Amino acid sequence: MNTPATVPTALEKRARAVLASAAAPDARVAAQEFVAQVSRDAAFQLEACVRCGQCADACHFYLVTRDPRYTPVYKLRPMLRAYQRERAPFAAVKGWLGLPPAEVTAAELAEWSELVYDGCNLCGRCTLACPMGIDIAGLVRRAREGMSAAGFAPADLYKAAERALDSGSPIGVGWPTLKRQIEIQEQETGLDIPVDVEGADYLVILSSIEIAAFPETIGALARIFRQAKLSWTLPSAGFEATNIGVQIGSRDVAAALLARIVDAAERLKVKYVISPECGHAYSALRWEGPNLLGRPYPFKVVHIVELLDQLAREGRLRTRGKDGRRLAFHDPCQLVRRGGITAAPRRVMRGVSERPVDMPSSGEANFCCGGGGGVSAIRRAEKLRFAAFECKKQQVETAGAEALVTACANCRNVLEDAIDDYHMALPVLGLTELVAQYLEPVAAKASP
Amino acid sequence: MDLLEFARGPALWFSLFVLVAGSAWRLIAIFRLGTKADLAEPRSTRRLAGALRGIFVRMIPRKEFRRGGKLGVYAGYFYHLGLAAIVFGYLPHILFVERLTGLAWPPLPETLVYLAVGPAIIGLLMVLMERLTDPVLHLLSGLDDYFSWFVVFLPLLTGMAAVSGSYPQPTLNGAPLYPLPLAIHLLSVELLFLWLPFGKLAHAFLVFMSRGVTGVALARKGAAL
Ligand code: SF4
Ligand code: SF4
Numbered sequence: 001m002n003t004p005a006t007v008p009t010a011l012e013k014r015a016r017a018v019l020a021s022a023a024a025p026d027a028r029v030a031a032q033e034f035v036a037q038v039s040r041d042a043a044f045q046l047e048a049c050v051r052c053g054q055c056a057d058a059c060h061f062y063l064v065t066r067d068p069r070y071t072p073v074y075k076l077r078p079m080l081r082a083y084q085r086e087r088a089p090f091a092a093v094k095g096w097l098g099l100p101p102a103e104v105t106a107a108e109l110a111e112w113s114e115l116v117y118d119g120c121n122l123c124g125r126c127t128l129a130c131p132m133g134i135d136i137a138g139l140v141r142r143a144r145e146g147m148s149a150a151g152f153a154p155a156d157l158y159k160a161a162e163r164a165l166d167s168g169s170p171i172g173v174g175w176p177t178l179k180r181q182i183e184i185q186e187q188e189t190g191l192d193i194p195v196d197v198e199g200a201d202y203l204v205i206l207s208s209i210e211i212a213a214f215p216e217t218i219g220a221l222a223r224i225f226r227q228a229k230l231s232w233t234l235p236s237a238g239f240e241a242t243n244i245g246v247q248i249g250s251r252d253v254a255a256a257l258l259a260r261i262v263d264a265a266e267r268l269k270v271k272y273v274i275s276p277e278c279g280h281a282y283s284a285l286r287w288e289g290p291n292l293l294g295r296p297y298p299f300k301v302v303h304i305v306e307l308l309d310q311l312a313r314e315g316r317l318r319t320r321g322k323d324g325r326r327l328a329f330h331d332p333c334q335l336v337r338r339g340g341i342t343a344a345p346r347r348v349m350r351g352v353s354e355r356p357v358d359m360p361s362s363g364e365a366n367f368c369c370g371g372g373g374g375v376s377a378i379r380r381a382e383k384l385r386f387a388a389f390e391c392k393k394q395q396v397e398t399a400g401a402e403a404l405v406t407a408c409a410n411c412r413n414v415l416e417d418a419i420d421d422y423h424m425a426l427p428v429l430g431l432t433e434l435v436a437q438y439l440e441p442v443a444a445k446a447s448p
Numbered sequence: 449m450d451l452l453e454f455a456r457g458p459a460l461w462f463s464l465f466v467l468v469a470g471s472a473w474r475l476i477a478i479f480r481l482g483t484k485a486d487l488a489e490p491r492s493t494r495r496l497a498g499a500l501r502g503i504f505v506r507m508i509p510r511k512e513f514r515r516g517g518k519l520g521v522y523a524g525y526f527y528h529l530g531l532a533a534i535v536f537g538y539l540p541h542i543l544f545v546e547r548l549t550g551l552a553w554p555p556l557p558e559t560l561v562y563l564a565v566g567p568a569i570i571g572l573l574m575v576l577m578e579r580l581t582d583p584v585l586h587l588l589s590g591l592d593d594y595f596s597w598f599v600v601f602l603p604l605l606t607g608m609a610a611v612s613g614s615y616p617q618p619t620l621n622g623a624p625l626y627p628l629p630l631a632i633h634l635l636s637v638e639l640l641f642l643w644l645p646f647g648k649l650a651h652a653f654l655v656f657m658s659r660g661v662t663g664v665a666l667a668r669k670g671a672a673l
Contacts, residue, residue: 040483041661047478048658050651051593052524053584054509057517068587089477090646128672129513131524132651133506133659135666287669290487300489340491340670364672365512 015165015245015256018149022158025151027106033146034082034104042142045134046080047088049073055136058129060367060391061119061384072126072136075115078104079143109152116143117154118381122247122280122373123333128365137338144249154378157248164257168237170244170377173208175236181211182234185219193222196268197233202307203270203299204234205241205261207278209409217277217409220436224308227439228316232274238264241276242410243284247374254284255292261285265299275303277430279334279372279408286339303335304432305407309344312351318440322354328401329356330392330415330428331366332408345407345431352438353405359395367391369406371414389418396426403427405434452627455634463638470645471653478657491670498673502663503656505673518582523574530568531600534607537561565608572601592647599640600649606633 008016021029038046055072056062062070085091085101094100124137147153160170167174182193194200202225210217218234225232238260245254265273275282286301311317329349335341342363350356359366370388375381392415396404404426406412415428449457492498509521535541537556546552555561576597579585610629644650666673 038481040478040481041665043478043481044654044657044661047474048651048654050648051585051588051590052520053518053582053588054513054521056584058513062584066583068584071584071588074588087481089474127662127666128510131506131509132655133502133662135662138665287488290489291484294487296487296489337672338669340672342672361512365510 011252011256011259012165014252015250018250018252019158019162021149021151022155023151025106027104027109027150030078030109030146030150030152031082031104033149034079034143035087037079037142037145038083038087042139043083045139046076046083048132048134050132052131055126055130058125060370060388064387064390069115070119073134075112075120076136076139076143078108078112079139079146109147109150113147113152113154116140116147117157118375118378118384120373121333121368121370121375123368124338125365125368128337141249145251148248148250153248154380156378157244157374160377161244161248161250161253164244165253168260169208169240170242171208171212173211178211178239181215181218185215185222189219189222191222191226193218194233196236198268200231200233200268201271202230202232203265203268203273204232204276205239205273206276207242207281207409208240209413210276213413214409214430216433217430220433223436223439224317224432227318227442228311233268233270235264235268241278241281241285243281244374246280246284246288247377251292254288258284258289258292262289262293262297270299272300272302274307275301277304277407277409277432279332279339279410282339283334303341305335305341305345305348308348308432308435312348317435319352319435319438320440321438322352323434324354325402326355326357326400327353327403327405328359328396328399329362330369330404330406330411331363332406332411333368333372335407336366337364348431348435349405352434357399357401359399359401361395367395369411369414370418371410376410376414385414386418386421389422393422393424401426403429405429405431407431450627452631455631455638459635459638463641467641467644471650474645474650475653486668490668492667494667495664498664498667499660500663501667501673502659506659519578520575523571526567526571530564530571533564534561534568565604569604572597596643596647596649599643602636603633603640606636609633
């Protein structure tokens with residue numbers, strides 16, 4: 001089972017308490033959490049803003065709407081005010097003088113919910129542009145802690161978080177579904193797909209979207225790992241890589257979900273956990289995880305793209321033939337700009353692409369697909385998300401790409417939706433599957 | 449005590465005291481907020497290199513962000529460089545600092561300093577116009593932004609008045625100017641000192657902290673700076 005233990009842990013209880021806040025939004029709780037979120041580094045960033053507005057020109061939501069409210073730093077207003085009122089260096093003096101900034105109100109937070117969630121993918125493009133070096137995306141992530149703890153996050157995200165806590169998956173994909181998909185992939189590939197093998201080197205986890213919409217990824221991994229002779233396993237519990245907790249911005253929800261993966265990895269005594277093709281799952285597991293749980297991991301986290309790159313360079317991943325279309329790599333923000341994996345996916349793609357092309361500002365300054373940071377799970381944000389795709393569309397057209405390749409199932413889903421909405425004909429491929437398609441054939445011998 | 453004596457004496461020392469104490473207070477108060485150690489395994493442990501890269505890389509916008517954006521992207525260089533040339537390169541300013549601290553350095557040629565006044569003023573006027581007219585800047589701006597602009601612009605104006613043709617010109621041995629405009633110029637600079645620690649002008653030092661901490665955090669992940 002991918003579900004929680006029958007007796008909820010302290011982590012699970014705290015996570016459920018956050019969800020309960022949706023029933024009674026409280027601006028005071030939000031303000032307290034905003035203030036608590038402003039650590040030394042966050043304060044240096046908040047205080048350094050010179051209101052130059054340059055971050056607006058980096059944000060696709062502003063670029064497509066020209067609505068100044070989508071200016072990245074403006075999304076931080078309530079958090080900034082709470083901090084200035086209660087914690088900033090001269091807050092006490094302003095209080096004595098009777099000049100404290102106004103308290104944040106419920107009406108204001110309800111308005112900002114749209115800016116902080118629907119209007120931000122946590123993509124970090126603004127962070128890259130800010131001349132003061134302010135990590136605006138990181139601060140929006142912090143602001144979401146206050147919003148989610150106080151009942152001001154979108155209802156869809158609370159519901160998805162509840163589903164994730166109940167069933168293990170934000171879209172309700174449980175072990176029976178995964179088991180079925182594994183069986184289908186075993187039939188299609190003729191390979192055994194190992195489950196719960198204790199002492200395997202690599203633990204593979206997946207995102208719900210992969211399990212539900214792109215199950216071929218499982219077969220692709222099996223074929224790649226067979227060729228590379230890796231010892232690997234899937235877990236029957238703790239296989240869900242996505243983490244709605246980091247999207248809604250609740251460390252308690254995030255920690256409760258993450259603990260399930262860490263439990264699986266520790267139970268099966270693996271050396272590595274492979275983060276699948278999902279940007280925010282990588283961010284949650286690789287960068288936030290140890291801080292959420294308050295301890296370093298006894299295993300290493302490697303992204304599937306890093307592993308493919310490493311295997312190819314070691315000669316353990318051999319391909320034959322290449323895709324002849326003009327393929328452009330769409331950079332998942334959490335992997336590339338925020339995650340530091342820029343060169344690896346391009347190297348891997350070039351191995352199987354005859355005509356790779358680059359989109360303008362590709363790599364670290366790439367535009368988000370529009371659905372990252374939980375936006376794809378918010379129904380009311382759909383129109384805005386499709387509008388934001390305009391930036392991506394222009395990049396695709398300038399590059400003359402005939403197909404997109406990416407390494408994030410959420411990007412893939414969101415791109416496909418938007419491409420549909422814009423009546424474009426542009427296939428979107430997963431990098432792992434693409435590589436598997438061109439694997440050098442081996443004698444058909446079923447072994448793990 | 450006449451106005452010049454006041455401006456050179458108690459007003460100067462008081463404003464310098466507020467400048468130093470206010471800035472120290474702001475920095476120390478932020479430092480005291482503390483931060484938790486990051487437990488995720490870093491890609492790079494070179495913290496200082498990350499901080500320095502963060503500080504220097506952001507001096508010039510990445511090529512993707514150079515076009516189609518705010519005028520301020522360019523005007524910012526005009527007045528920052530222009531003001532730097534005037535403040536640190538103009539001989540009477542160096543002599544003034546030398547009298548206070550004993551520190552001196554070679555001046556810029558006087559013509560160059562006078563030439564720097566143009567870009568500084570034009571740059572400042574451009575960013576003010578943009579702040580008043582651009583919807584994004586208009587939305588972001590508050591009293592701090594306009595007052596900070598004013599206290600930077602004022603010393604430029606009073607300084608120009610002090611050296612304009614209507615008064616005796618400064619000489620190489622630092623002979624005093626006509627006292628009233630000089631006193632007004634000094635007082636306007638002191639207003640700048642008094643305000644600097646409390647508003648956005650503190651970015652003069654906070655910029656290094658902000659870029660530095662972000663540089664460390666992003667370098668830790670091997671992410672783009
Ligand atoms: S770019 Fe940076 S300094 Fe300028 S307004 Fe945005 S956050 Fe503030
Ligand atoms: S993180 Fe991305 S979506 Fe969010 S404000 Fe910044 S540029 Fe816009």
